[in-house]
Amino acid sequence: MSALLPTYQRHDIELIEGSGSFVTDTKGQSYLDFTMGIAVCNTGHRHPFVQQRVTEQLGKLWHTSNLFISSKQERVAELLTKDSHLSHVFFCNSGTEANEGAFKLIRKWTQKTEILTFSQSFHGRTFAMMGATGQEKIKDGFGSMVPDFKHLTFNDFESLDMISEQTAAVWLEVIQGEGGVIPAEHEWLQALMEQTKKYDVKVVVDEVQTGIGRTGSRYAFEQTPLKPDIITVAKGLGSGFPVGALITTAEAATVFTPGTHGSTFGGNPLAMTAAEATLELLLPDEQMQQVQNKGKYLMAQLSELPGTMVREVRGRGLMIGIECHQAVAPLIQALQQTGLLVVSAGPNVIRLLPSLFVTESELDLAIEKIKSVCQQEVMM
Ligand SMILES: Cc1ncc(COP(=O)(O)O)c(C=O)c1O
Numbered sequence: 001m002s003a004l005l006p007t008y009q010r011h012d013i014e015l016i017e018g019s020g021s022f023v024t025d026t027k028g029q030s031y032l033d034f035t036m037g038i039a040v041c042n043t044g045h046r047h048p049f050v051q052q053r054v055t056e057q058l059g060k061l062w063h064t065s066n067l068f069i070s071s072k073q074e075r076v077a078e079l080l081t082k083d084s085h086l087s088h089v090f091f092c093n094s095g096t097e098a099n100e101g102a103f104k105l106i107r108k109w110t111q112k113t114e115i116l117t118f119s120q121s122f123h124g125r126t127f128a129m130m131g132a133t134g135q136e137k138i139k140d141g142f143g144s145m146v147p148d149f150k151h152l153t154f155n156d157f158e159s160l161d162m163i164s165e166q167t168a169a170v171w172l173e174v175i176q177g178e179g180g181v182i183p184a185e186h187e188w189l190q191a192l193m194e195q196t197k198k199y200d201v202k203v204v205v206d207e208v209q210t211g212i213g214r215t216g217s218r219y220a221f222e223q224t225p226l227k228p229d230i231i232t233v234a235k236g237l238g239s240g241f242p243v244g245a246l247i248t249t250a251e252a253a254t255v256f257t258p259g260t261h262g263s264t265f266g267g268n269p270l271a272m273t274a275a276e277a278t279l280e281l282l283l284p285d286e287q288m289q290q291v292q293n294k295g296k297y298l299m300a301q302l303s304e305l306p307g308t309m310v311r312e313v314r315g316r317g318l319m320i321g322i323e324c325h326q327a328v329a330p331l332i333q334a335l336q337q338t339g340l341l342v343v344s345a346g347p348n349v350i351r352l353l354p355s356l357f358v359t360e361s362e363l364d365l366a367i368e369k370i371k372s373v374c375q376q377e378v379m380m
Pocket of ligand 1: 094095096097099122123124125173177178206207208209234235
């Protein structure tokens with residue numbers, strides 16, 4: 001019997017080694033990994049540049065606390081905010097924590113409590129973030145939630161009429177990840193931005209899954225009309241090392257002052273080393289252009305999947321969802337047997353989250369496996 005609380009339904013595979021786009025299990029079976037730890041290892045597994053930097057840091061200093069200045073934090077903050085209207089960063093250890101920080105900042109900044117989030121959204125599993133999340137199954141059995149989160153319909157223009165003087169913030173993902181890889185429409189985001197400006201309402205963009213190059217730009221909002229007051233990142237920031245960040249404007253520095261918020265581990269030297277190396281690798285324009293090109297190639301190939309099985313292929317950059325007419329759990333298992341790891345996003349969507357350094361031949365290999373599993377399923 002396992003001594004672990006059964007909070008996850010796990011596949012019967014133990015992965016023990018990884019390199020680039022591939023992982024190997026305890027039986028020596030190799031898999032092409034298109035999950036990347038759910039959008040975490042954006043540089044692939046154990047990228048040699050990140051590994052070298054973290055190994056060097058391991059030999060110097062692991063942890064200090066935030067009672068001392070940190071040029072490493074300053075450097076990562078600079079990379080996260082360069083050429084942006086966002087200028088100030090708070091470091092923490094996960095996406096949920098970054099979102100909790102954003103929630104506190106919004107409350108203190110606006111002195112209002114109404115926060116508008118969206119149906120199918122996912123923002124984490126603490127009490128405030130369960131409240132923010134627009135999925136009932138996440139809250140089920142936990143009693144009363146933190147009040148004043150209201151969920152609007154995603155991509156629905158009429159819903160935006162709910163934004164008013166009472167609203168502290170509108171909080172959204174540019175592409176809903178856990179909700180099914182659902183991109184926000186450009187015109188709707190434009191209308192959302194206009195409405196928030198009209199009533200002086202803050203905009204929070206949860207970039208925990210979409211950020212750090214995943215969609216072909218540093219942040220997904222950079223390809224949209226949004227001008228957020230706060231964004232949150234985590235997952236891809238440390239190439240697998242746990243790290244999160246809340247990124248905001250200079251105005252917030254008058255709200256979050258010494259003693260208002262904190263984290264023991266947040267911004268620790270190992271995490272900052274991993275983040276610095278990750279950002280140096282991913283952020284150059286040529287790299288982001290390649291993510292866009294590879295994403296377009298993958299989408300074009302996947303559009304050839306049989307319409308009897310696939311309802312829609314959608315996404316941006318290397319965050320792609322294949323919505324099927326049927327439940328995808330058996331397909332995910334069949335793909336595992338061919339040596340391809342993918343993850344679901346809701347019951348009917350297969351989510352592809354390869355390394356941002358995935359090669360064209362690795363993309364072709366994945367496409368071939370997906371096509372063959374779909375063909376087999378159609379013939380059954
Ligand atoms: C959009 C979004 N926000 C928040 C989270 C929570 O992040 P974490 O699991 O690092 O706390 C996730 C995790 O999947 C996410 O996709």
